[in-house]
Amino acid sequence: MQRRGKRRTPFNVARPDRFQIRSAEDVRRVRQEVQVRAMKLGFRAVDQTKLVTAASEIARNTLDHGQGGTVDMEFVERNGQFGISLTFEDRGPGIADIAEAMEDGFTTSTGFGLGLPGAKRLVHEFRIQSETGRGTKVVLVRWS
């Protein structure tokens, strides 16, 4: 039970909300869901846009290069600071050379090659794990 006076968390802390990423429509849904959460958490307009844009880039990677996957959206708190954590997972072919994929301009024909490095610049924390043939996991965190 929520105690009176304690800051209400805008969404479920215990269990992240999970969304499928199987189509372009799902990528759009991810943008909307992230935007709603960032607004509820009181992110400034520019911070909302940064997080939503980063999420859009990674969601599209999940769809285009990871053969689809999921994203878990979580409310996080550290030292009294509130933020949003987004965990994207796919079971696609994986990234053979992460260092290369993190370079500006590295592209796989569809984009400007800004997806990963661009998204990294738009968040406070960025983690990526990938294994060839097993899939890719990307975690984005932005603090309010």
Added chain:
Amino acid sequence: MEEIPIIKLGRSLLVSIQIDMHDRLAVALEDELSEKLVETGAKGVIIDISGLDVVDSFVGRTLANIAGTARVLDAQTVVVGMRPQVAITLVELGLTLPGIKTALDVERGLAIVNATQGETADTIQRGPS
């Protein structure tokens, strides 16, 4: 079915993107714009993105494709109405929209197109025979 209307304004085509862009819509817009450019002989494409909260590299690529096609069809593309938070985010993302002119609003966008037209007409008049 969602649709992005294309309006003829002077010698330009005005497109106002108010809804979250997705793949099919982007392709439909590119197709329809190039058809309208040929049909009308418009010299400019003004794309108003004041309704967009987010411009990611997908939307950026769509804008670049439109500008590329328009250039081949002898028209200049000007993106107008970008929100400040979108501008800040684009720079951080690393998306510089190469080859695309920007203006603060539709009026200034039209002025850019008209100025360029003047130049072209002038060049033709003074051009070598």
